[in-house]
Amino acid sequence: MGHWCRICGRSKPNKKFSGKGHKNHICKECSRKPKTERDEIDHIEEIFNYIHQSNISKKNIKRLEKLVCSQNQEIAELANIVLEVALIKPHKKKRIKFLAKTNRELLSKLEETGLIMANY
Numbered sequence: 203m204g205h206w207c208r209i210c211g212r213s214k215p216n217k218k219f220s221g222k223g224h225k226n227h228i229c230k231e232c233s234r235k236p237k238t239e240r241d242e243i244d245h246i247e248e249i250f251n252y253i254h255q256s257n258i259s260k261k262n263i264k265r266l267e268k269l270v271c272s273q274n275q276e277i278a279e280l281a282n283i284v285l286e287v288a289l290i291k292p293h294k295k296k297r298i299k300f301l302a303k304t305n306r307e308l309l310s311k312l313e314e315t316g317l318i319m320a321n322y
C-alpha cells in the first residue's frame with residue numbers, strides 16, 4: 203500500500219515517508235524542499251478549496267485576508283480574487299450565475315486563474 207504526498211501529488215511507497223511525513227502527507231523528497239516552496243503549494247491548494255466549498259465561512263474569510271498579504275504574488279492574487287467572491291457571494295449555489303449578471307470582471311478573473319472552469 204502506497205501513500206499520497208500532498209505536495210508533489212503523487213502516490214509513493216510507504217518507505218518514502220518518514221513517520222512525521224506520513225502523518226502530514228509529505229514524502230521525504232518534498233520535506234527537503236524549502237518551507238516557502240511547500241507553503242506555496244499548500245496555500246494555493248487551500249485557496250482552490252475555498253472556492254469549491256459550498257460556503258466560504260467567516261473563518262475562511264479571515265484566513266483569506268491573511269493570505270492576501272502573502273509575500274508570494276500568486277498567492278496574494280488568488281486570495282484576493284477568492285476573498286472578493288466570498289464577500290459578495292459566500293455560498294457556492296448560483297454564484298456563477300450571480301457573478302455573470304453582476305460582476306463579469308470578477309467572473310473572468312476566476313476563469314483566467316483557473317479557479318473555476320470556463321464551462322462550470
Ligand SMILES: [Zn+2]
Pocket residue numbers: 207208209210211212228229230231232
Ligand atoms: Zn512529495
